[in-house]
Amino acid sequence: MIWEPIILRNKNIPEIADIDVYERNGGFTALKKALKEMTPEQVTDAVKASGLKGRGGAGFPTGLKWSFLPKGVFPRYLAVNADESEPGTFKDREIMEKNPHQFIEGVILSAYAIQCAHAFIYIRGEYPGAANILEQAIAAAKQRGYLGAQILGSAYDLEITVHRGAGAYICGEETAMLESLEGKLGMPRVKPPFPAVVGLYGKPTVINNVETLTNVPPIIDKGADWYKTIGTEKSSGPKVFCVSGHVNRPGNYEAPLGSITLRDLIFGAEYAQGVRGEKNVKGILTAGASAPMLTAQHLDTKLDYEAVAAAGSILGSASIIVLDEDTDIPWATQKMSRFFMHESCGKCTPCREGTYWMFVLMERINTGKGTARDMEMLPIVANQILGRTLCPLGEFATSPVLGTLKWFKHEYEAKVSADGNRETEK
Amino acid sequence: MLSETAKQKIQELKARYPNARSAVMPALYVAQAEYGWLPQEAIDAVAAEMGMTSTEVGSVASFYTMYHVKPVGAHVIDFCTDLPCALAGADAAFARLRERLGLDAHQETTADDAITLRHAPCLGGCDKVPTLLLDNQAQYQNMTDEKLDALVAQLRVAHDKS
Known part of the structure; x- marks a missing residue:
């Protein structure tokens, strides 16, 4: 069955980035309904009842997150995480560039639900095109009375500010993002207090991902009961899967959570259409560089949060990178180790030093200078990072090494020698 | 000032x-x-x-990496060599581009200060690889060697005119 997208509606309606086209296709009906017929609490309750979980990676229930805001404390803020920087992730970019009004409507609805008058969209600096499209979408919404003072004649006011990042993966971590938005270095805060209580400018703050909020208009428009019929009992709704690497048709594909397997996504005619050159799958990353690698034996894993966790990895942002049978796994691991070394913010010593040493060890192994002892050191270094950092970047950084050692130890063994002097093939 | x-x-x-x-x-x-x-x-x-x-x-x-606290060329190319781009041969394309620009080891900017070429972390263009970001302003995707050569030629002309 072909799924009709409700997030990537641009797949069926290519011109939906035009606000007229969006309106003609039901755009802003959810906002009209919410402002005329629903209290903010009712909007929150609907999102809670829908079972929507955060699509940025952590998978935390969205409505529940909103309800953590302390009562009666104002102002409060909505900070939208559009700092999509995980290698292999490009779903929020497509949503913002191709279906921007549904996303903006989701921001407005969510801001109304939490009674916030100023929302911020923190977009990574490397997405100048998407940032410009959002600025235009916000201006268009304002012109039509969907934003600004007394929205659609109600008593509700909202401003949205687009804030461009400047190249730092760490700013996708929610508290680092708040620091950056406050004009400081993007370094994570100690939690607790959680942002819901002490967030942006010390005020109660909700942080949600772009894709998460793009789910809100259809939930309000068609109701939580309808939404819950999509996906599984524990993982409701549709999900955008980013597929990259050695596939014939890389791209974003939307499907209900739990409705397809990795095999369907990689080989299906309506999805990535198989591995290039008819080769076999060797490794699969399900949440970019941050997920422990899976292998061909996991191809029949269903794509929902619980099933991928049961297979030993995480669904996270659902960034599926496919590696074919000819891929040099320690080489690919070094690529990911380099990324985390570069992106570690340096605040926590185990992450700052550990990511450096994991990269050095990987480089040594890949250049034929590695010893068996270097191989043993990799998990030792990784385990000294785990559980000793403020934010998940440290944990993510261990995934490439620990995940590949689990399944592909023989590839490491083939590259090391007793004296660190292995002849390398040129 | x-x-x-x-x-x-x-x-x-x-x-x-x-x-x-x-x-x-x-x-x-x-x-x-x-x-x-x-x-x-x-x-x-x-x-x-x-x-x-x-x-x-x-x-x-x-x-933040997008602020240049050291001098750069008139144009800055941030070229993604992270995993999804690398699986499509971005390392070779990057090395070839460096050679084309006449960059020595550890040198990022051409002798005439026209172009700076840097490794970039994932730019979120993984479905249209390789990807680069030009002057913090625009992403260029599906960058074949031919398209890279054309872009460099265009940047050089722009630099020579100014």
Whole structure:
């Protein structure tokens, strides 16, 4: 069955980035309904009842997150995480560039639900095109009375500010993002207090991902009961899967959570259409560089949060990178180790030093200078990072090494020698 | 010296936020657009407009990779060599481009200061690889060797004219 997208509606309606086209296709009906017929609490309750979980990676229930805001404390803020920087992730970019009004409507609805008058969209600096499209979408919404003072004649006011990042993966971590938005270095805060209580400018703050909020208009428009019929009992709704690497048709594909397997996504005619050159799958990353690698034996894993966790990895942002049978796994691991070394913010010593040493060890192994002892050191270094950092970047950084050692130890063994002097093939 | 227009722009940016300090990142972009990079003079000028110390502004500028705290060429190419691009041969394309630009080991900017070429972390263009970001302004995707050569030629012409 072909799924009709409700997030990537641009797949069926290519011109939906035009606000007229969006309106003609039901755009802003959810906002009209919410402002005329629903209290903010009712909007929150609907999102809670829908079972929507955060699509940025952590998978935390969205409505529940909103309800953590302390009562009666104002102002409060909505900070939208559009700092999509995980290698292999490009779903929020497509949503913002191709279906921007549904996303903006989701921001407005969510801001109304939490009674916030100023929302911020923190977009990574490397997405100048998407940032410009959002600025235009916000201006268009304002012109039509969907934003600004007394929205659609109600008593509700909202401003949205687009804030461009400047190249730092760490700013996708929610508290680092708040620091950056406050004009400081993007370094994570100690939690607790959680942002819901002490967030942006010390005020109660909700942080949600772009894709998460793009789910809100259809939930309000068609109701939580309808939404819950999509996906599984524990993982409701549709999900955008980013597929990259050695596939014939890389791209974003939307499907209900739990409705397809990795095999369907990689080989299906309506999805990535198989591995290039008819080769076999060797490794699969399900949440970019941050997920422990899976292998061909996991191809029949269903794509929902619980099933991928049961297979030993995480669904996270659902960034599926496919590696074919000819891929040099320690080489690919070094690529990911380099990324985390570069992106570690340096605040926590185990992450700052550990990511450096994991990269050095990987480089040594890949250049034929590695010893068996270097191989043993990799998990030792990784385990000294785990559980000793403020934010998940440290944990993510261990995934490439620990995940590949689990399944592909023989590839490491083939590259090391007793004296660190292995002849390398040129 | 920051132009009056730039100073005014920074003051406008400050008004967009509940706390003016939030405008330091957009203000640094404004200064970088004027100077081409962020010499100490630019950091000092932003600090004066922001009411922050130069140390505070300098620390923000040096934390984020899109601010150039060292001189760069007239155009900056941030070329993605992270895993999804690398699986499509981005390393070879990067090495070839370096050679084309006549860059020695550890050299990032061409001798005539026309082009700086840097490794970029994942740019989120993984479905259209290889991907690059030009001058922090635009992404170029599906960059074959031919398209890279054409882009470099175009940038060189633009540089020679200016």
